[in-house]
Amino acid sequence: MRHVLGVLLAVLLLGATPASAQAQKVKLGVLKLTSSAVIFLGVEKGYFKEFGVEPELIFFQAAQPIAVALASGDIDIGGTGLTAGLYNIVAGGVRIWVVADKGREWPDHNLTALVVRKDLYDAGVHVLRDLKGRKIGITQVGSTFHYNMGRFLEKEGMALRDVELVPLQSLGAMSNALAAKRVDAIVTAEPFVSRLEADTTGVPIVRTGDTFPWQIAVMFYSDRFAKDRARAVAFLRGYVKASRHYFDAVIRQRSGPGYEEVVALTARYTGAPAAIIRKGFPYQDRDGRLLPGDVGRQTAWWFQHGLLKKPVLEKDIVDESFLREALQALK
């Protein structure tokens, strides 16, 4: 009996020790979408492992829960869109650090667009002005689509109160609502934009990247992970390598075997057909740099529109020192 206990104890002790010695895993929350291609690439090509970081991918259904999981400490790193919800978490006193680019609306790399119902388009609704007073579908209050719409309107000298925003919760629901003529236009993303255009349900009249480039998605760290400086930098070194691979193969080449490899790899992760993946690749900086000053512009806008309860300054949420360090080390 004593013998058995001794063995058991030994197993327990032995079982406990190697865990701390192993290459530490970090929990990385992402969406199962084409826009996460860089992260898939980093994992598949071993860019993260190269620097001693092993991300454990945790898939989420929406951007918001990623931010919440980060705030609650369930994940260490998140990569998703910038929403008013995320900014409100920071305004509520939780520290989250935006550390790198994960996708931009960029000229000739449009992710989202304002799509008008085909029959309205045929009846002469061609510009934003013509949509005054009409119903426009977005996903949620405080979403990137909400921000897009606000910015579109302001560019035309209009304001959010000039239209009726209808939150429809999901991209699929927006397409259905447009097809059923329940709304007059929607702000939606690829591949839905192309699909609506192809089946003549709607016509895109404003494309975001061409109209007004902005930092739509980022990588961010929990405060706890950010304090683990060495690993935080190490992760970004891997991330930058993945970004460069992505930029060269996807953004620059736009076709060829390197491009197709990323498509195939992303298809494996997301389960989406290749045709849809090709439509959904976002532009992002080759070195993972953020669009200067844009996060501050966003928080100021949300605050101005009453959807951010306290002002959040760029220095409260953006920390590019990790990226700078990583880039230096990579040179």
Added chain:
Amino acid sequence: MRVVVDHVSKTYTDRRGHSVPALHDVSLTVESEEFLALLGPSGCGKSTLLNLVAGLTAPSAGGVHLEGEPARGRSATAMVFQEFALFPWRTVQANVEFGLEEAGLGASERARRARAHIQLTGLAGFESKYPHQLSGGMRQRVGIARALAVDPAVLLMDEPFSALDAQTRQLMQEELLAIWERTRKTIVYVTHNIHEAVFMADRVVVLSRRPGRVLTMIPVALGRPRTEAMLGEPAFLAAVDRIWSLIRSQAQAALREGEA
């Protein structure tokens, strides 16, 4: 108003599809202003006979008629039920008004007639009570008031006092007789109690066991008004004896059948 029951038979079909004869070739006549008791053992079809007169069920053969002046503005029959059958959601007043509503009377006329019958049945002061707040005797007073309020030519009473305790029953019987003296309705009174039948009725119709047939009709040679003292009179006892000897064997058979 006379009630004529002419060679009436009634057969039920039970759940398994078997025919169950309840009444077999019953003929009798209830004279105008007569108090007739229908007496018989349990399950002899006396309630069925009452329901036939009330129009609550149809005969399988034969016919039931009411003969006399077709009365305007009054009902032909009204029923008093053994289990009272009061509407629990209606106050005493509203219960008594029920039949008047169905007769299409105006609100003030209904209230007037209901009050009069509440008075008559000794319910004054209980108008706004609900049935559950009343004793059994009081409830049956409401049942009687409700039936009398529609001024029926024939009052049908289905063992009206059998759910009451013996003392209350005795008092209610006397009160009913007093009311009858004043209103002079034709009454068909169903009971399984020989003393009650003889004490109340002018004539007692004795029915046989199922299927019910008329065994005999016995006129009661007691004067009116009836009083408790008459319960000891030879005429009363003789009538009781005669009926008892007639249905004794029937009751015994019923008992044996119940035991089997």
Added chain:
Amino acid sequence: MSTRLPVPDRTRALERRGHPVVRVASLVTLVLLWELVTGTGWVQPLFLPSPLDVLGTGFEMLRSGELVGHVITSLRRIVLGFGLGALLGVAVGLAVGFWSLAEAVGNPLIAATFPIPKIALLPLLILWVGIGEASKVAVIMLGVFFPMAINTFAGVRTADPLLIRAAVSFGAGRWSLIRKVLLPSALPMIFAGLRLGAGTALLLLVAAEMIAANSGIGALVLNAQNLMETTKLMVGIVLLSLLGICSHWLLARLERLALPWRSHS
């Protein structure tokens, strides 16, 4: 020699006392505990704001008129949906309970459609009648209709046949019978249905307002969630709880009013 055996009261274990102090204390303790874990910073306000914050924010929203707008919108939807659903349910329940033909037509239809969670019909309703008020009212109506129809039907079927015979013996026709006997007989079951329906209505209200709504308590909760404004979220939840309590209280009062013969005095 004889002994005296005391007879014990065997029902003591069955005795249920009111404990009025404990009732209040349990609620107060919950709120105090809530304040304690949040006020002291144990739990981050982002995850659970303190009750004082919730109260303050609620008051702020009340003053700005934001709250009133949401509550009025929600109340309008719930009153309309609940009212229509209850009326229709009672009417169908009575008809199915009374006419055999209506039962033959209605019962299989109800049996087939009743088990569908009404919340699943919301997307369909949106396609049919749009994302406006109609679909929200319609889903609440459907949710209330079924318990009402089924309970009314059950209530009608349990009507005492003796009372039906009594009514008929006084010359009551169909309408009289339905109005004066079947309906009052079914009332206790109808009220049970109303209580059931009120819970369902609240649930469906929130669900409906979480799709394509700019106003209403459900929209308030959803938007607060999207914006991670937890305090506002809690205001919405407290509001829903208040709405539930109010509807329960209102129905209990209504029942006492409508069924005076049930209160045994």
